[in-house]
Amino acid sequence: MRILRRGDTGSDVRVAQTALVRAGYDPGAVDGVFGARTESAVIQFQGTVGLTQDGIIGPNTWAYLEPFAMEPNPEVLRIGSRGEMVRALQTALKAAGFDPGAVDGIFGARTKAALEAFQKAKGIPVTGVADAITWLVIAPYIDYTNVVLRRGSTGMYVMILQSALVNACFNPGVIDGVFGANTLAAVLAFQRAKGLTADGIVGPRTWAALKPYITGKVVPYTVKAGDTLYSIAAAYHTTVSDILKLNPRADPNRIYPGEVFYIPVNSCSTNPGNPGPGGGTGGGGSGGTNPGC
CATH class of the missing domain: 1.10.101.10 (PGBD-like superfamily/PGBD)
Incomplete structure (x- = not known):
């Protein structure tokens, strides 16, 4: 240039x-x-x-x-970023015990150092960049008081919402950060199961009910000979799309032994005896309980 x-x-x-x-x-x-x-x-x-x-x-x-x-996603934060998402990240880092300096919405050297320390402590790639993996892992420390989501919302908060719904055994479809019809159906079903007003809007009361399901858990998986993204997804009760959301790559059709993928932990499917908040163990349709839960 x-x-x-x-x-x-x-x-x-x-x-x-x-x-x-x-x-x-x-x-x-x-x-x-x-x-x-x-x-x-x-x-x-x-x-x-x-x-x-x-x-x-x-x-x-x-x-x-x-x-x-x-990077087209403005919510992937790095040194030089500024705005409300940076402020949210800084607040979460402080809540997690890592000091980003002033909570001022400016991603400078201290915020980068705090983020790197957080990433190292959590065993995820130490990049100093708040990408999808980092947002998912830091999610339990985020203050959701002023976060309101509804159909049409997009971004990292929606991805966190979708992941929590999966853990609660409600199926929002692909964890893609887009609040569409499937996510709306899952939110409505979750709200009904929790005795909340079923309006499809995720505000303070719905976030409070979701809190136990915002786990921040991902696991590293080292690719072995013969693996495919489909076999890895099946083993972890997730989808190829969800894996690629956390592990973007130019060619999703090629993976190599020794590569490390970070996989979201599905608390619902890792506890197959748990009937889930909706009280059922089957379903699998949008907004219902996840298969096998």
Whole structure:
């Protein structure tokens, strides 16, 4: 990438603006024009990551920006991120006993260090990046007081909700972070089973009822000769889609012995004698109890 500064135009400026938006900054219109607002956003970003705040995108600034350009999900957080999801992460790290510094919604060096320490302690990849695996593991420490989800919601909170519903033996479909019809049916069934108002909206009372099922548990699995994603998924009572959500890869049709996958632990299927909150052991349709639970 070329060095960019105020007055430049082109597709690489648009890439930089897109990365800034995903990181939580406001460069103005993503139009490929490096104007005053883009310069201001670059200066703010540089301050967050600890670089000289000159408003020029040189090699060092590009090194921090490029991961945001490559990762389309703004809730995958890393150094340079800022916003409410960073604040939620910092609050959860503090609750888990890891000090991110000020809970200010700015992902700087201290937040990165705290996240790496958390990842090491939990036995997950130490990347300093809050990806899907990390969000699932830190989920028990998140404050859900102001988190309200409903049909149409998307993101990491929805993924956590879906995982909890699976653990509670209610089937939301694929754990994909999208609150669609299957997730709605599972939420309604869960609310009815728990004696809550069955409105399909996940607010404070529903989160409180879900708390025992937000386990934060994933297990590492080392691929052996002859394994397939389907055989691994079957062994852990999960789906290929759920495995790939936590372990994204360019070619899902190729896995190699020695690779490590992180698998979400399904508390429902690991306790086959548990009839589940809905009181049944079969079902398997959307919103019902999971098969084998």
